[in-house]
Structures are given as structure tokens and as C-alpha cells.
Amino acid sequence: xxxxxxxxxxxxxxxxxxxxxxxxxxxxxxxxxxxxxxxxxxxxxxxxxxxxxxxxxxxxxxxxxxxxxxxxxxxxxxxxxxxxxxxxxxxxxxxxxxxxxxxxxxxxxxxxxxxxxxxxxxxxxxxxxxxxxxxxxxxxxxxxxxxxxxxxxxxxxxxxxxxxxxxxxxxxxxxxxxxxxxxxxxxxxxxxxxxxxxxxxxxxxxxxxxxxxxxxxxxxxxxxxxxxxxxxxxxxxxxx
Numbered sequence: 176x177x178x179x180x181x182x183x184x185x186x187x188x189x190x191x192x193x194x195x196x197x198x199x200x201x202x203x204x205x206x207x208x209x210x211x212x213x214x215x216x217x218x219x220x221x222x223x224x225x226x227x228x229x230x231x232x233x234x235x236x237x238x239x240x241x242x243x244x245x246x247x248x249x250x251x252x253x254x255x256x257x258x259x260x261x262x263x264x265x266x267x268x269x270x271x272x273x274x275x276x277x278x279x280x281x282x283x284x285x286x287x288x289x290x291x292x293x294x295x296x297x298x299x300x301x302x303x304x305x306x307x308x309x310x311x312x313x314x315x316x317x318x319x320x321x322x323x324x325x326x327x328x329x330x331x332x333x334x335x336x337x338x339x340x341x342x343x344x345x346x347x348x349x350x351x352x353x354x355x356x357x358x359x360x361x362x363x364x365x366x367x368x369x370x371x372x373x374x375x376x377x378x379x380x381x382x383x384x385x386x387x388x389x390x391x392x393x394x395x396x397x398x399x400x401x402x403x404x405x406x407x408x409x410x411x412x413x414x415x
Contacts, residue, residue, distance in 0.1 A: 178231050180224055184216055185209030187231060189245060189400045194234050195392065201227065204354065205392070209400060244397060249405045250322035253315040256402065260394035261307045267387055268300045274380040282377065286370065288363045295363075296384070299356045306349045310398075314342055318402070321409045331413060339410050343403045350395045357388045 176182075176190050187194050188205045198205040203216045217224045244252060275293040283289050317334055324331040336342055361367065367385040369377040 176235060178213070178228055178235075180214040180228075181212045183209065184211055184213065185396075185400045187213075188396055191235055194231050195396065197227070197230050197234060199392075205396065209396070244401050248322055249402065249409060250319040252397070252402050252405070253318045256394065256397055257311065257315065260390060260397070261311070263390050264300075264303055264307065264387075264394075267383065268303075271296065271380065271383050271387060272300065274376060274383065277376060278380055281374075285372070292360050292363050292384075295356050295360050299353055302349065303353065306346070306353075309342070310346065314339070314346070314406070318406050318409075321406065321413060324413055325409060339406050343407065346403065347399060350399060353391060354395070357391065360384065361388065 176187070178187065184198060184203065184205050188198070188209060195205050198216075201220055201222050203220055203222070211219075213224060213228060216222070217227060247255070272293075275289070275296060278286075279289045279293050313335070317339060320331050323329075364381055364384065367381040369381050373381075
């Protein structure tokens with residue numbers, strides 16, 4: 176992949192997710208605001224363009240991720256996101272919520288920011304539950320119909336929306352909301368750094384929150400930058 180000043184962040188991460196760690200180290204949003212060029216994000220974040228490009232090029236040279244997500248069929252990728260990321264959120268949310276409640280009870284008086292973190296996480300968990308159900312009941316089944324029609328060279332019945340672009344637009348907006356929430360959580364927790372008086376539960380909770388955010392970033396990246404684009408392109412192909 177040729178990487179230069181005009182290469183989009185989203186395209187780089189779509190090609191090699193390991194590059195996400197480089198962007199994250201500079202505070203560059205690669206998921207919700209990924210459709211920006213290297214030049215733009217470097218100017219906004221005061222980063223040296225040549226240094227960043229060199230790091231990304233080196234990252235591609237040491238690529239070890241065997242998952243070529245862009246080559247996967249849309250139905251297979253939908254199932255992967257459901258099993259890998261939707262299930263992760265379902266499983267981890269109760270555990271993190273329990274830890275946050277305990278932290279608020281024990282450390283809340285001395286660290287009142289914990290209450291806001293707890294509120295933000297609870298809001299995120301509730302909204303993500305609704306968000307994922309919409310994907311599982313509406314978008315993903317439609318993607319599977321598109322894949323089947325494409326393989327069988329057949330037509331597809333009209334969906335409950337004019338174009339898949341409509342629900343995808345809503346999903347993008349909801350993804351943006353989650354990105355904003357977790358930026359607030361990261362700021363309130365000093366990038367998930369426990370205070371000096373933090374107990375083991377404090378450290379475990381912040382580690383789980385950080386892991387949750389990282390998984391959510393990859394989750395959003397796979398949908399925004401790969402799955403949804405595949406859905407739009409395939410729908411257009413079948414309609415022509």
C-alpha cells in the first residue's frame with residue numbers, strides 16, 4: 176500500500192489494523208473520524224507527517240495479523256462482528272458495571288469522577304445494547320440477503336428502507352456518540368491510570384475499561400470502514 180500525505184486514515188487502518196495503535200499514540204481518531212488524510216490529522220494534532228508515515232510503513236513491514244477483513248464476504252464478516260464484538264460487549268458489561276459500582280461505593284468520596292465514569296459507562300452500555308439489536312435484526316440479515324443474492328445471481332426483495340445508506344447513516348451517528356463518551360471516560364480516568372491510592376479493584380476496573388474501549392474501536396472500525404462500505408457497494412451492484 177502506497178502511503179503518502181493524502182492517504183486516508185480509515186484506508187490505512189482498514190488495510191492493517193495494527194496501524195491503529197500508532198494513530199492512538201498520537202491522539203488521532205481512526206474510527207469515527209477516519210475519513211481524513213494523513214496531512215489533515217497531522218496538522219490538527221501537530222504531528223510530524225514524515226515521522227508518522229515512516230512509522231506506518233514500518234508497521235506494514237511487520238504485519239502479523241492474518242485476518243484480511245476486506246477480503247471477507249459481507250455475511251461472514253457480519254457473523255464475525257456479532258460473535259467477536261457484540262458478544263464481548265454482552266459478556267463484559269455486567270462485570271465492568273459491578274466493579275464500577277464497587278469503586279463508587281468505596282472510593283467515590285475521595286474520587287468523585289468515578290460517579291461520572293459510572294454514569295457514562297451505563298449510558299454507553301444501554302445504548303450499545305439497543306444499537307447492536309438494530310444491527311442484528313435489521314442490517315446483518317439484510318447483508319446476508321445481499322450476499323446470497325449475489326452468489327445466486329438473483330434479485331432481492333425490497334427492504335423496509337429505501338436504501339441501506341439510511342440505517343447505516345444512523346449507525347454512524349450512534350458510533351460517533353460512543354466515541355465521544357469514551358473520550359470523556361478516558362479523560363476522567365487520566366487515560367485509565369489509577370490514582371496512587373488506587374486498590375487492586377481500581378486497577379482491574381480501569382484495565383477492563385481500557386480493553387473495552389479498544390475492542391469498541393476495532394468493532395466500530397470494522398463496521399464503518401469495511402462492513403458498511405461493502406453493504407452499500409453490494410446493494411448498488413445488485414440494483415444496476
